[in-house]
Each structure stands twice: as C-alpha cells, then as structure tokens.
Amino acid sequence: MTSVRELLVREVERLSEEDAREVLDLLKRKQATGIGLQMPKLTREDLIERLAGRPGIHVPDPGAPPFEKLERIATRGIPASELLIADRR
Numbered sequence: 001m002t003s004v005r006e007l008l009v010r011e012v013e014r015l016s017e018e019d020a021r022e023v024l025d026l027l028k029r030k031q032a033t034g035i036g037l038q039m040p041k042l043t044r045e046d047l048i049e050r051l052a053g054r055p056g057i058h059v060p061d062p063g064a065p066p067f068e069k070l071e072r073i074a075t076r077g078i079p080a081s082e083l084l085i086a087d088r089r
Contacts, residue, residue: 045062
C-alpha cells in the first residue's frame with residue numbers, strides 16, 4: 001500500500017515549476033500559522049446567518065430567545081427516546 005507521503009511526492013514531481021512554487025508558498029504559509037485548522041467559534045448570529053439561505057431549514061426570528069433548559073420528569077420504565085435509539089440499532 002502506498003503511503004500518503006509517497007503519493008504526495010509523486011504528485012509534486014508532476015507539477016510545473018510555477019505550480020510547484022504556489023504549493024511551496026502555501027506550505028510555508030501553513031507552517032507560519034500552524035498546520036492545524038483553527039476555526040473560530042460560531043456565534044448564534046453567525047450560525048443563523050449561515051443557515052438562512054439553505055432550503056428546508058427554517059431559521060428562527062433573530063430576536064427569538066434560545067431554548068430553555070428543561071428538567072426531565074421522573075417516570076417508570078424506559079424513556080421513549082432510549083427505546084427509539086435501541087430500536088434503530
């Protein structure tokens with residue numbers, strides 16, 4: 001099985017000089033900023049804005065309050081949510 005590094009070396013060898021320079025610049029920028037992708041934490045407003053344009057998703061009013069924390073009601077037996085999950089497995 002071919003390793004990822006070997007595949008990368010093969011692909012880089014096929015690049016033109018100009019394309020190789022672009023890839024090298026990209027690698028240098030990634031090393032300067034850190035290899036790991038650091039996504040900023042989305043705020044509620046950012047998330048609503050992203051989802052607003054997607055079909056089938058109904059975005060709440062911007063002024064709507066977030067969901068309230070609910071307490072479980074103590075009952076006998078297994079909760080319906082657990083039964084549903086177990087049934088689907």
